[in-house]
Amino acid sequence: MxxxxxxxxxxxxxxxxxxxxxxxxxxxxxxxxxxxxxxxxxxxxxxxxxxxxxxxxxxxxxxxxxxxxxxxxxxxxxxxxxxxxxxxxxxxxxxxxxxxxxxxxxxxxxxxxxxxxxxxxxxxxxxxxxxxxxxxxxxxxxxxxxxxxxxxxxxxxxxxxxxxxxxxxxxxxxxxxxxxxxxxxxxxxxxxxxxxxxxxxxxxxxxxxxxxxxxxxxxxxxxxxxxxxxxxxxxxxxxxxxxxxxxxxxxxxxxxxxxxxxxxxIDVRSGLDSAVINQRLSTGSGADASAVTTDTNLGPAELARVADDKELASRVGTGRFGYINYLAFNPKVKPFDDIKVRQAISYAINRTSVINAAGGSALAEPATTFLPEKKAFGHTPYDHFPAGKTGDPAKAKELLKEAGKENLKITLTHSTEQNRQTSPEVATAVQEALKKAGITVELEGLEPNAFNEARWSAANSPGFFLSRWGADWPSGAPFLAPIFDGRQIVKDGSNYNHAQLNDPAVNKEIDEISKLTDLDAAAVRWGALDKRIGAQALDVPLFHPVYKRLYGKNVKNIVISDWTGVLDISQVSVK
Incomplete structure (x- = not known):
């Protein structure tokens, strides 16, 4: 170990x-x-x-x-x-x-x-x-x-x-x-x-x-x-x-x-338009032949063009960072206080349409667990509410009937920013999937600052909204503790525990795992805790983003770790 x-x-x-x-x-x-x-x-x-x-x-x-x-x-x-x-x-x-x-x-x-x-x-x-x-x-x-x-x-x-x-x-x-x-x-x-x-x-x-x-x-x-x-x-x-x-x-x-x-x-030039960056990297003229980007993805249209060019395709680095995009519930807001409603939404989700809205399978991978699919995080496979690739509206309707909430009308809050993660396109994909289960979804789009202010508020958080989370390092601790540790609920500041879960048993397990200096043992425990929390349907995991980034034709020694998901410029050479 x-x-x-x-x-x-x-x-x-x-x-x-x-x-x-x-x-x-x-x-x-x-x-x-x-x-x-x-x-x-x-x-x-x-x-x-x-x-x-x-x-x-x-x-x-x-x-x-x-x-x-x-x-x-x-x-x-x-x-x-x-x-x-x-x-x-x-x-x-x-x-x-x-x-x-x-x-x-x-x-x-x-x-x-x-x-x-x-x-x-x-x-x-x-x-x-x-x-x-x-x-x-x-x-x-x-x-x-x-x-x-x-x-x-x-x-x-x-x-x-x-x-x-x-x-x-x-x-x-x-x-x-x-x-x-x-x-x-x-x-x-x-x-x-x-x-x-x-x-x-x-x-x-x-x-x-x-x-x-x-x-x-x-x-x-x-x-x-x-x-x-x-x-x-x-x-x-x-x-x-x-x-x-x-x-x-x-x-x-x-x-x-x-x-x-x-x-x-090393010459770092920032504040550039993403389309300009990708154009310069693909053309590779002059100094751009020895250039990289660490924050600019290829979009769906750009990827389609790159796929038809063998030389360009050979210069695409792919990375995966510990990140989850998900639907968040605030159980203090009705009807999301009813676990059957949360379960119904979990069954109704069409992850294929969500991933298409996020840019396609080259840029997003479906998720049914909160922890990323990496050993370091403690990923333990589970799917408590199996919806298949396109959702299970029949099961969702059954649960809503049991809850006495047929013909449900709810609001989904999202960002108006075109980021393909909490964007209008993803929100619309969710809206269309829930409609098949008899759930009418009204979309509430907020500009980015207002959206973040709303979702991080313990007092005024919406009942149902798109959210995302990335870990500061590859471990279950910075993933699960900020989101589900009840002692980290912040009343007058940025609150990341959307569900405002304060379960003494969960809090205790977080403390027990935090004592471990054996990474393998800790990872197993984080995975088990993720599975246990997931059964409460406090969120709906949607997808993990994938990073596709071009690099210059003279750049050698490409290293992309699962810690950062981006090209490590401390490793590359340009000669």
Whole structure:
């Protein structure tokens, strides 16, 4: 069994699963390369150091400060500059869901009940100016993430560390966090309120990046942060709209087994229209031949065109991130307080039409479980309300009759944003499926900000709405705890527990699993809990998104892990 504290070994690359769902497609994507194909590409043109990698993205790389970034996992750019105590294993597919050492010598050493975690830094770690990285710098970097001026980072440390809920950051409290202890320059100890077996996953987030106190410029630090990674920031225009990175000469690959750092220079250009990005990548003129995107998908029409071009099809990377799109119920709103109504809707759903509305089987895979279909999350197959590919309206009508709610009229709230996830198209597909079961659905479309405000409100949440959730790391904990732990219901803020479930047995099981540092054992328990909660029909899982993204013709060494689902730019070469 895998122990978190022993995952310092490299794991052999696993072929990323690239199969698309059959029988539910409105469009079919290009055939993807597997790891053997990538190995062949590498043999034809082995990765080499040098050149400039261009990153073409829609979203600006804003707030480029380790305290303000939520995680280094998403777009990958921050992890080129900010190293952390641990990081993700930079391998294809499932192997990429492993947490491995980064600045630390291992993934952490827990005490007996996992309420205390100790890390030792590697020797020879340096910043871009050649000064040594110390454990005090990591402590200070963590403390900065508590400052109101630098809000925006992950909330876990505030919840997990003893005293974290009251700490205001180093600008207001010079005493620092007593629960983060640095006995010497290479040792750091974290003291937690309760057991957290997932702590090594948390230590991958950018708040664990070292920051030298003497060079902290507060809210201006994002303009010129001090690098601990293979690249340093030489230019930051328009709050991340254009970011230029060049080599950090004091970074040593001897201390960093994960980042390959092949290119000499990385030019991040953001705020671009998605159609423009895909056009530039497909054409591949000039610098665009050595370009990638980490946030822009191919759409159905683009995929259809790519499928007819063998050369373009060979340059499509496919990824799957831990994400679920689902129908949410608020049982405090009638008629969704009746489990038979929720069950009827679960049976009536036509996942084929939903997936077609989401872009087709190349971009979405049907889901009947809340947890993603990945071992790391603890996925346990179940389908409590089997609707087949196109729904079971007869069973739905039967349940509604038993509930005395025939000819039911309800409202489905959704976003007006054209994102193919909580969009009007998906809402319409749900509406049409429920109509066959005798349920009349009125659609309520809200602009994105109003929609998010409504669905995250405990007091004013709609009774029935489209929602989605993604995990901060590949484990059942960040998937199930925020959504179903009753102690995480937020009355006056963003509440993610849509069903407002507060089941003592569920809460207790979450605590028990959180004590485990054995990932395999924890995963089995998370899967069992998902299945148990799923029987209550508190949501209707719809689909897991699939990412299809082009990369330039000169880009080599493609790695897409199941942790992020996007091309890992720390691995690619352009020569």
């Amino acid at each position: 895998r122990q978190l504290s022993l995952i310092s070994r490299r794991v052999a690359a696993a072929a990323i699963t690239l199969a698309v769902v059959s029988g539910a497609a409105a469009c079919a994507g290009p055939q993807d390369s597997d790891s053997e194909d990538r190995a062949a590409d590498s043999a034809e043109g082995k990765p080499a150091k040098g050149g400039t990698l261009t990153v073409l993205n829609s979203e600006p790389q804003s707030d480029f400060d380790p305290a303000r970034l939520y995680t280094s996992g998403g777009g990958n750019v921050p992890s080129l500059v900010f190293r952390t105590l641990t990081t993700r294993n930079r391998e294809d597919g499932q192997a990429g869901t492993e947490v491995v050492p980064d600045l630390a010598t291992d993934t952490g050493r827990p005490n007996q009940d996992a309420t205390e975690w100790t890390y030792t830094l590697k020797e020879g770690l340096k910043y871009e100016d050649g000064t040594p990285i110390t454990s005090a710098d990591i402590k200070y970097g963590i403390e900065r993430s508590f400052a109101a001026e630098l809000s925006g980072g992950a909330p876990f440390l505030r919840d997990w560390l003893i005293g974290g809920d009251a700490y205001q950051g180093p600008f207001k409290d010079s005493e620092g966090l007593a629960s983060v202890v640095v006995p010497d320059a290479r040792t750091i100890v974290f003291k937690l309120r309760k057991p957290q077996g997932d702590f090594p996953f948390l230590a991958t987030q950018t708040s664990f990046a070292p920051v030298p106190k003497a060079k902290d410029t507060g809210t201006k630090y994002e303009e010129r942060p001090v690098s601990s990674g293979p690249y340093k920031v030489v230019s930051n225009e328009g709050d991340g709209k254009r970011l230029i990175l060049e080599r950090n000469s004091h970074w040593s690959e001897k201390t960093d087994a994960e980042r390959k750092a092949y290119p000499d220079r």
